[in-house]
Each structure stands twice: as C-alpha cells, then as structure tokens.
Amino acid sequence: MDGLGGALRAWRERLTTADVGLPSFGRRRAPGLRREEVAALAGVSVDYLVRLEQGRARHPSAQVAEALARALRLHDTERDHLLHLAGLADPQPGLVPTRITPGVQRLLDRFGDAPVSVLDAAWNLLAWNPLWAALIGDPSNWHGRDRNLVWRAFTDRPSRVVLTDAEHEQWRSGLVADLRLVLARYPDDPSLAALVGELNRTSEAFAALWATGGVGVQAAARKTFLHPDVGHLTLDCDVLVVQGTDLRVVAYTAVPSSADAEALALIGVLGLQTVS
Incomplete structure (x- = not known):
C-alpha cells in the first residue's frame, strides 16, 4: 500500500456495500466498493477519485480528505495516515471542528x-x-x-x-x-x-x-x-x-x-x- 493512491485503493477494496449502507445487487467481479460508490459517498467526482488512486492527483484539500476518510469508514489512525499522505496537518486547536466521529x-x-x-x-x-x-x-x-x-x-x-x-x-x-x-x-x-x-x-x-x-x-x-x-x-x-x-x-x-x-x-x- 504505497502512497496516497495505493492506500485509497486498498481501503476501498476492503469495504462491502453493507458496510456503508448501500444495497447489494449480485456478485461483483472485483472486491470492495466501486469507485462510483465511493465518489458518491464522498461528494467528489469519479474522475477526481481515479486521478487520486492513480497518483495523477496527490494533494486533495482538507475538505476532500475528510470526506474520503468518512466515505471509506477509516478509524482514527487511518484517517491521520490519510491526512499525512495528502500532505495535510491535523487541524489546530481553535478551529471549527469538521471531523465526523x-x-x-x-x-x-x-x-x-x-x-x-x-x-x-x-x-x-x-x-x-x-x-x-x-x-x-x-x-x-x-x-x-x-x-x-x-x-x-x-x-x-x-x-x-x-x-x-x-x-x-x-x-x-x-x-x-x-x-x-x-x-x-x-x-x-x-x-x-x-x-x-x-x-x-x-x-x-x-x-x-x-x-x-x-x-x-x-x-x-x-x-x-x-x-x-x-x-x-x-x-x-x-x-x-x-x-x-x-x-x-x-x-x-x-x-x-x-x-x-x-x-x-x-x-x-x-x-x-x-x-x-
């Protein structure tokens, strides 16, 4: 799991539709959620998620990074790792909290x-x-x-x-x-x-x-x-x-x-x- 793109793919592939409250329709050819599903959950375009996973985009905004962490159901350590890979520091004290527990x-x-x-x-x-x-x-x-x-x-x-x-x-x-x-x-x-x-x-x-x-x-x-x-x-x-x-x-x-x-x-x- 190298870099931001590899981490995002690995986290996406370990999830099931049941994990995120989506309906399941038959067997899937590949494990995990589809990119379209993660993009919809995070409120980003599929094209942007593809570019992130392929390493063609490396620095999502803090808002996008937090949205991806929520969509991928990351726990605290994984979420911190995502922020690190994206080159983002944890929010400083005194700022409006945006992290969804x-x-x-x-x-x-x-x-x-x-x-x-x-x-x-x-x-x-x-x-x-x-x-x-x-x-x-x-x-x-x-x-x-x-x-x-x-x-x-x-x-x-x-x-x-x-x-x-x-x-x-x-x-x-x-x-x-x-x-x-x-x-x-x-x-x-x-x-x-x-x-x-x-x-x-x-x-x-x-x-x-x-x-x-x-x-x-x-x-x-x-x-x-x-x-x-x-x-x-x-x-x-x-x-x-x-x-x-x-x-x-x-x-x-x-x-x-x-x-x-x-x-x-x-x-x-x-x-x-x-x-x-």
Whole structure:
C-alpha cells in the first residue's frame, strides 16, 4: 500500500456495500466498493477519485480528505495516515471542528428512512445520506462556499424549501445570530472570519443583520418542501448538536401514516432519478 493512491485503493477494496449502507445487487467481479460508490459517498467526482488512486492527483484539500476518510469508514489512525499522505496537518486547536466521529457516521448509515445531514458549527455541509440528497437535491455538485448554508441563504441559491417572506426573514435572522455565537467560540478560525467578511461585502441583507449584534441559536422548525416529482410535503426538522464536536446533525421526519410520510417514502424510491 504505497502512497496516497495505493492506500485509497486498498481501503476501498476492503469495504462491502453493507458496510456503508448501500444495497447489494449480485456478485461483483472485483472486491470492495466501486469507485462510483465511493465518489458518491464522498461528494467528489469519479474522475477526481481515479486521478487520486492513480497518483495523477496527490494533494486533495482538507475538505476532500475528510470526506474520503468518512466515505471509506477509516478509524482514527487511518484517517491521520490519510491526512499525512495528502500532505495535510491535523487541524489546530481553535478551529471549527469538521471531523465526523465514527458514532455520527453510524447514525448516518442507519437512518435510511429519514433525510439526515451533518454540518459543522459554521453551517458547512459535511455529509448526508441518500434520502437527504433525494429530498434536497444532489449536493455533490456544490463546492466551496456553496456548501455553507448561511452563504446559500444570503446569495439566493436554489432551494426546494418553501418559505413565506416572513419565514424567510426569520430563517436568515436566526442564521446570522447563530453564526455570531459561533464566531465568538472560534475567534481564531481564519476560514470562519473570511466567511463573515465575505458575506458582509456580498450581501446587504447579511450586513444589516450582522450590524444589529443579535445573538441566538438557530431553532428547529417544520419545513415545507417542493419536490419536482412528488410535490409539496411538510416535515419536522430537528437539529441535534454532538457534544464535544459542535457538529450539527439535521434530521427530517414525517408524522407516521400521513400523506407527508407517503411522499417521503416515494422520494426514497425515486432517489436522485427524475420522472420524465
């Protein structure tokens, strides 16, 4: 297992679909997961994963390296080795934690009937399960700032969430107040400071809310979605904070036996495919 490429191949080949919560369809010609499956789990392109495994790309970003470690279900020592092979140092104290613990990863794997995602304290999307992607829209094409929910809220990125004007303002106000608390906890994180600075320069609405000095925690709420094939459905949204990591686990659930529950189940069947 020489170099980053060899390590990635070896880790991929030892996994089964059952290890990562994917369905299995018959025997496979080669052991382990397919590159397409690992790429989807990590939210990277198949071409980029191929280049990493073949040694044509050697220095993934910290975000990509962490995503690969999660997708490959690496334990702590292996994850540290991956960072070393990629030429990345472990995050320094005082930065917003982005590492998903094995326990949180197991939650993602087991919540197959509920859309679940994991975000860091600064509202950067780190990981999600297939049903979350099917409900929200495939986030694997979101890169950089587009994976930050505050950025998306203030730069009018497409969203399937249906909000009234009042709900939209309340949502954005809550995000800004929450982000101010996060900045107070992590004042030395340059990425977080850059996000706040860029939002202040880019969005007049954000700048106005930031100037008020309000602080608070973004509360959970019921949310209505407009899915392109299923139509409207309303779900309960719960935000669970993982103690010791500041990770946010966001889960959507429907009232049992309701029309919304039936709609969510249909979305699970459709996955990311669209009905023509």
